[in-house]
Amino acid sequence: MIIEKGKNSFQLKCQNPFVVTMHHIDYYPKGNAELGPIEMKQIKRDNYGGDFNFNDRWKMYYGKKVPGFPAHPHRGFETITIVLKGFVDHTDGLGSSGRYGNGDVQWMTAGSGLQHAEMFPLIYEDKENTLELFQIWLSLDYMDRMVDPDYKMLWNEDIPILNIKDENNKLTNIRLIAGKLKGEKPPKPAKNSYASKEESKLSIQIIEMEPKAKYKTPYVSDTLNRSIYFLKGDKLLVEGETLYNNEYAFLTGDEISLENIGEEKTQILLLEAEPIDGPIVAYGNYVMNSMEEIEKAYEDFRDTQFGGWPFDKREIYHDKNEKRFEKHEEGNVFYPGLENKE
Structure with a gap:
């Protein structure tokens, strides 16, 4: 039976244990040599520097050259990113990275704290680069907020x-x-x-x-x-x-x-x-058991940067010709359909 119904928004209304779900659909134009839009538009930056004008056909979000979300922190929950069309470039503070899209799913556990960047490279110069994805924020069990961060790919071919x-x-x-x-x-x-x-x-x-x-x-x-x-x-x-x-x-x-x-x-x-x-308490980039733990997350990030960001820029995207791949901090690279590479 139906308990409740209503209209969707950009942030889909969720029930426990799902904290929030975003549905991104951006009709990006052809890309340039730097993986950004071939025709950069004038952007009114609000929302702490972001670009969330939903009257536009596409958004740069917080990206300056390439659309997406430069390095930012999370703690206490997981992000599940389901890409229906287009590509995402992942990089995190542990040294892991990847490119995935067109049916792939990334499952990332922020746990005790992690910084990551998720950029939307406009790979195609000869056609439009439509992006459609869901990002689901799933709470960790209240006893598991501080588990070690983790990152896993679910490739389209295996779903x-x-x-x-x-x-x-x-x-x-x-x-x-x-x-x-x-x-x-x-x-x-x-x-x-x-x-x-x-x-x-x-x-x-x-x-x-x-x-x-x-x-x-x-x-x-x-x-x-x-x-x-x-x-x-x-x-x-x-x-x-x-x-x-x-x-x-x-x-x-x-x-x-x-x-x-x-x-x-x-x-x-x-x-x-x-x-x-x-308890599930969500505030900003964190999901914890209380507002005191949320405040501690902000304090810890100021003090430790959740292990730091070992790169010279916040907006990281991969080589234009790179295929879909998954690389973990130990250095092994996996390409779906191919053998592992050292």
Whole structure:
């Protein structure tokens, strides 16, 4: 059943243990030789220097040459970045780095504290560089706030897609990023993630339904927090109630009927999990157990920079010709589909 519904915004309204989710969609133009936009626009910088004018087709955010988010700190939670289109260049203060996109997912545990940069390189000079991604902030369990930072890639090639047909042969595709469904499991999340605990029953799914398709979510539990975000499509029937484009619904953990009653294919983000039975206090870049711990995070960052930033600039992006890769602090480089390189 539907517990609550409403309109989406840039920051999607979330339920415990999900803290906040952002849906970025930027219609970037062709890129230049430095991976920035070929035609730099005049930007009014507000929000502490950022660029968040949602009337524009694309944003530089905090980037000056290349769009994105130069080095900034986090503590106490995880970021799960699901890139549907475009690319992201990752660098963190531990020395890890990577480039991922077009279906890849990055799972990063900030834990006790970490700085990272996430830039959006405009790789293509001969065509537009549309970027679409979700970034989900997932709370760590209240006992695990200060675990060691971690970073893991879930490559597009390894993420299962379930193709489910209803009684009328209409198709629903489910991209399973976390959790298990109908016997399928994606790659494991980061090791200390709340999602790695069986009892969390955590699942992240992207659901695409062709017109007239019907699908029922399975029963999970009576205490589950389940949220759906209807981001593309016309009309979605949820337990007999109509959800319109760019609306959300909070649902029970029962078997829930969904039907695409519009004329377009849907895109639905589903987040579900058992709530964390402990405090979750989010403020700025930190998620902790109390405001006192938030204040301590700010103090620690001033004193230690969470281990520092061993680079001469805050806005870091990789070589234009670099392929998708994952590099950890020990130096090993992994290219999806290829053998590891030392």
